[in-house]
Amino acid sequence: MITVIVADDHPVVRAGIVGEIQKDAELQLLGEAASSTELFPMLEKHQCNVIVTDYAMPGGKFGDGLPMLQMLQRRYPQVQLVVMTMLDNPALIHTIQKAGIRAVINKADRLAHVNPAIHAVHRNGSYIPASVKALLATMGSTTREHLLSKRETEVLRMCATGLPVVEIARICNRSSKTISTQKVVAMRKLGLVSDYDLYQYAVSTGLISPAN
The missing domain is CATH 3.40.50.2300 (Response regulator)
Incomplete structure (x- = not known):
């Protein structure tokens, strides 16, 4: 069995x-x-x-x-x-x-x-x-997501769901400063300015579902 x-x-x-x-x-x-x-x-x-x-x-x-x-x-x-x-x-x-x-x-x-x-x-x-x-x-080598590391992608996903940086740091076993830096760097790479932009990007790319 x-x-x-x-x-x-x-x-x-x-x-x-x-x-x-x-x-x-x-x-x-x-x-x-x-x-x-x-x-x-x-x-x-x-x-x-x-x-x-x-x-x-x-x-x-x-x-x-x-x-x-x-x-x-x-x-x-x-x-x-x-x-x-x-x-x-x-x-x-x-x-x-x-x-x-x-x-x-x-x-x-x-x-x-x-x-x-x-x-x-x-x-x-x-x-x-x-x-x-x-x-x-369908994943081409030039897609925007390839600009991000695995950690940056996951930090953005959790930020887009509304989790606070402190909670993300606990889950990922990293410092809040590291998480904040990864979020800022990843958003800059993608040309995102605000948390609303981040949410819209995450939903449009399937990083999170609209229910989140």
Whole structure:
């Protein structure tokens, strides 16, 4: 049996993923989490093989996005990850892959991708649906996002969601001064002047969803 935990802050989406997993006799659902606050204690209690997790789950004690994924990899290196996201920013998806995530599913795709992705990563393979491959293929070497480092991209994403610099510094384990500097430098690279400009840019590029 492959043991699985599902993490997503949208109850309807989470229910759909759970329902799909329960169709497969080789998969055992250990639990559901609505945030990183709920997810990490579950991992202390259960021997989990695969986590199917949303990329953006703001408000959790252990953050979300890339810092959360990297923390999961450090603390639980034996656990494989399947990341689901509504973001359609090819540079960001490429960054997720560079962090060692081998399965990325777009939430706009059919849920039928979930179980094959779980089986693939459990076998140390990868799973990238055709829609995600097509999105990655649109990423040219001259896109503005390539001007940013991984850390700058993640700092901008969290700033755009409204998180204060002090909280971002805690999540990323960096100083507030470092976070502020990275934000200023990244905004300058992109030609952004105000926090409103940053929010508009983040939404338009898929860095965050309008719901944030």
